[in-house]
Amino acid sequence: MVKICVLHPDLGIGGAERLIVDICVGLKSKHHDLDLYTNYHDDKRCFDETRNGQLNIIVKCSWFPRHVFGRFYALCAYIRMILLSLYIVYFSSSTYDIYICDQISACIPILKQSQKPVLFYCHYPDQLLTKRQTLLKKLYRYVIDYLEAYTTSLADKTLVNSQYTRDIFQQTFGKRIDISTVDILYPTINEINLKDQIIDNSLVNNIPPNVKTLFLSINRYERKKDLQLAIQAMAHLQSLLTDEQWQQTHLFVIGGYDRRITENVEYYLELDRLVHDLSLESNVTFVQSFTDQKKLVYLNRCKCVLYTPQYEHFGIVPLEAMYAERPCIATNTGGPLETILDGKTGYLCKATKEQFAEKMKLFVNQPHLYLELGKQGRRHVIGNFGFQIFSQKLHDFVQELLERRKETTTKNSRRFMIVLFGAVIFGYLFLINTGERELNKPNAYLVINYRVSLLTPRTCQQGAIVTFWACQLRKQLFDMSIREEGIFCDTTLTATPGHSAHWDYEHNGPDTWPHEYEQCEGNSQSPINIQKRQVRHDLTMDNLILNGYKNASITWNITHNGHTIVVTPSSTAKITMSGAKLLDTFNLAQFHMHWGLNAYQGSEHTIDGRKYPLEIHFVHSTTPPDIRYAVLGVLYELQGTDNSQLSDFLSMINQTLNETMKIGLQSIDISKLLPTMHSNLHSSGSGHNLKFYRYNGSLTTPPCKEGITWTLLSTPVAISARQLQVFRNNSVKWNFRPTQKLHGRNITANHQPEFGEGDDEHDGCETKNKGTKLNNTIVFLLVSLFINLHNL
Ligand SMILES: [Zn+2]
Structure with missing residues (x-):
């Protein structure tokens, strides 16, 4: 029995983690003893094998930060792995016969101090994955690249995921690495995990019933995945089919989507626009994020999988498709050249819509073609990418390394330490x-x-x-x-129409406001970033009472004041906000909006650093002479489809896009602009359980008057990208002020904030x-x- 040590930086649920877990399980199936060391492991976000006791997981050196104020992720990951390997070699009581690591080669020289062989799995040369724009960044990368090549060359054997990656590897490192030490180990489909899965068709209910030919694309919403090719091919396919055939043909684009990742959001919006431009709404459906079980249902219902990325290093999707007995149409580049047998288990073609559409047409015209190709696909996958094959190859590599132990010289290590x-x-x-x-x-x-x-x-x-x-x-x-980019702010109470003050969001932007308006530099300014972990749940907080919010008979004037669109109720209207420790009943004076240049900015308040595309401020005040203000803020969040509740309101907004436009006496049901609890709002008034945050702040536009009680609803309202476009047609392109320092102010809430992913981002300047x-x-x-x- 060989004692093996495996190191991996962050044991999450990505492709690299799947592979490392497969490596561990494969080696264990060959009766090796194995410990898996990592910097990070979260029971809630990991593969089953790492939490069910099947693998021995050891977490070390997690104390070192993962990033510095949201940056330098790569550098921190390097340092964490170096510390981890130092721990294993110098402080751990276990000794190992062989070390296996992946992703970060910087730990290899340290592992070599133990005089034991090191096997390195290179998913892709790191230096090809980063951009270098500035001179300093180039210099920095030069050092890191040198380090990568040098440390990788110290591995006794390097494994890569395909012949394609091996070629890239050779081109990248050239003579610095002996290519004969580089072998291919294809990732495995691990059919043992898939075998027992049951397909539950009831999980998916969005496939139109008349569809006979369903095409499926499975990829994250990232530009490098070339998803637009699948959509364009669909459009071209329409010209090759009869009307009846076309109506029975559908494309599902399903893919991992994280709304915190700008590229995901942007790319999805682009694709959505493309579908509209090509008038494919009835034949293309997007699914953002899905479970493995749902993926199986989609695979089972489709006739063919479209795999659009070009020069993919390996690509596990074609294997999944073939294992599910579904053929795959892929580009004839990168990994698919090694996984798909053209004409036998799928088709390889040029990355053009015409070629893709030609092959797709085959599946429409020959309804049983997929069965034949699918069966061959499954045999091909099990025979070449199955778990047995994978484990045996790995075992052979380990045996080979143990037989020819390569000596490491101290000289090498010293050189490394100096470089490090x-x-x-x-x-x-x-x-x-x-x-x-x-x-x-x-x-x-x-x-x-x-x-x-x-x-x-x-x-x-x-x-x-x-x-x-x-x-x-x-x-x-x-x-x-x-x-x-022009970030933005409030605008309204002070600037009446036709009286544009000497401030705006561009040339006389928020950073210049204090020159003329001293209060804008105060210690209780708004907006702020609400860090959920700093919010105190106030158990004594009573319900927020909104009276007259649901009264469709009230009429409103809508004007543009040069900073925003202001909606003012008729003078007879009685709309109030009270309760929630407000000490008084405040009358609604007006409401207005804050938006951004694009769909991932616009709100003034942010929650755990997250920006929202739109924020509405309902400004309430007490009656003179002692006028005090209380503002109710509502955040909007992006969704794929239109929010029909907003349609009437937005069409009115569309008529007031600059200062010359103004409409009067419109009926608006403003309860539709709040989160979905309209039924709780009565014209007569009633308490209800809206969740909110509370703090003391200011107006978010000059003169930035302080002493304003803010109530920010924590549940956002949905809005689609198309609906947001109304604001972007505006003469004011954006109008939000950046968040201001908290200066020790308290934020309370009438609920316990829920912590989701990504809550670890915070403003470093506040926490010394x-x-x-x-x-x-x-x-x-x-x-x-x-x-x-x-x-x-
Ligand atoms: Zn405002």
């Missing part, structure tokens, strides 16, 4: 000197690649220097994002000790590396 030391210092300088925004990260701002010089710290103590720099960095980036902790961590790391270097 240099890289960490370099990374440290990089961290405080340059900002680079990654579009795909949740909570990221809209500025790419903006270099900020921070070499002149002003007043700061030694210990807090990193905090200071990082906060400045973030602040400057944020300010930049305001100037470049985080930065200090980071600083200490870096110092610790530098010192420990120095000691290590010294000892060699």
